[in-house]
Amino acid sequence: MSKYPTTRNFCFGKQIAWAGHQALRTYYGQGHFATVQAHFLRWRQFCDWLRDYYGIRDTGAIKSHHLDDYAEHLAQQVEEEVIAVTYAQNLLSSINTTLKALRGDGHIRIDSPSKRVGRRSHIRRELPTGYDWDRFQSAVDALYDVDLPRAAAVAQLARSLGLRLREAVLGNIPRWLRERDERGEIDVREGTKGGRGKEVARWVPVDGAGDCALENADSTRRELGCGNNLLKPHETYDSFVNDGEIHRARVILHRHGIKGYHDLRAAWACDRYFDLADRHAPVVMQCSPPDELSEEEAEAVNTLKKELGLELAQELGHNRLDVLAAYIGSYRS
Structure with a gap:
């Protein structure tokens, strides 16, 4: 006592x-x-x-x-x-x-x-935090205000390219810039889950937002004397994430209504679904029940389960369609 x-x-x-x-x-x-x-x-x-x-x-x-x-x-x-x-x-x-x-x-x-913990929800039922670009940009600005530029760069890479936290931190930025210039997409290899990037190419398209995120990350790493990725010399991934900028940045993101970097990745997935299917992701449409789907929407669901769904799953670094619902929701309740 x-x-x-x-x-x-x-x-x-x-x-x-x-x-x-x-x-x-x-x-x-x-x-x-x-x-x-x-x-x-x-x-x-x-x-x-x-x-x-x-x-x-x-x-x-x-x-x-x-x-x-x-x-x-x-x-x-x-x-x-x-x-x-x-x-x-x-x-x-x-x-x-x-x-x-x-x-x-x-x-x-x-x-x-x-x-x-450890079990991903099978179906996302809430819009990813950070989906709104204005809210996201406000959070990024706040990170810069408290001198966390690398954490801001990681957030932009996650939101604009759908990268995992580890992938955004460890990615080879100069190589990504070359690939973007040559073919308009980047191959995510470093920091991939289970080391898949060393064996299987994972090409992610780069749009306007992704282009800005890459340029900003490159500028940040050069200004701070980092190597090819966002880590400084003699700095480890664990120290950067658990004790450094990423740890401090989580509090800032939370204050702006963003749960974490993975939600930014899910927000990208919803945008990417719209690019592929030309209609909003199910969670954006608040998961309309199956019996209320129009014929056109029902066709979109079938398309998602096949070609478009597999393409999006691969861009996210997964090889299973059933994982997609955790990112973009599902029309099935």
């Missing part, structure tokens, strides 16, 4: 992270030191997130929607391959344990951590 009497954090102390540690020690009867330490380290990450995103410094202020937002935040990081699925699940489990130790009950908890 705290040396000084306080009612904050269920009387376990004034500092939210420290209070969680004290509650865990009490919960485990001053034993199980390794378990207590593991829970505490994961709990401390959650406390940092609460402070950065919501300014919360008292566990009594934590509500269920905060846990839901954090679970979604972790799910985004899993999708972007920043953290492993098992680690994200352990983070959520430790929050449940620590909150139970603090509160003395299980009223505020995350149900089924294994289902909250």
Whole structure:
């Protein structure tokens, strides 16, 4: 317990992270030191997130929607391959344990951590955040205002070319510029999921927005003395993403209503679907039920499942049509 009497954090102390540690020690009867330490380290990450995103410094202020937002935040990081699925699940489990130790009950908890991260929703039912270009540009401007130019460049690459976070950070920008000039598209090889880029070419078309994103990324890397990608010499991907600009940028994006870099990728997918099919993606049209589809719309669905769907899936770096619904929604409810 705290040396000084306080009612904050269920009387376990004034500092939210420290209070969680004290509650865990009490919960485990001053034993199980390794378990207590593991829970505490994961709990401390959650406390940092609460402070950065919501300014919360008292566990009594934590509500269920905060846990839901954090679970979604972790799910985004899993999708972007920043953290492993098992680690994200352990983070959520430790929050449940620590909150139970603090509160003395299980009223505020995350149900089924294994289902909250690591499993992509089969059908997107909400418009991707960042789909609106004005909102997106406002977020990019904010990143520049706080001197996060590389994070802004990554965001533009994700929104304008549908790149994963790792792909945008590690991509060979000079080669991309040559490919754009020669054939109007780029081959995404570095940072691909499962290392597929080394074996299978993945060509992504470059339009006006993509052209600006590439030029900006190239200008940024040269001004900051980076190599062929957006990393500085002696800088690692993990340090840039977990402790550097990308980590700080997530808070800025969140304040502008953008959940994360993966949602920017989904926004690109919706735009690209419109380019291919000449009609809005299902999630943009709010997922009209099948029995309300016109004959023309029904034909579009069949087309999506075949040639256009496969083309879009490949441009996203997938080889399965069923993954598309997580990006653009589906006409089937």
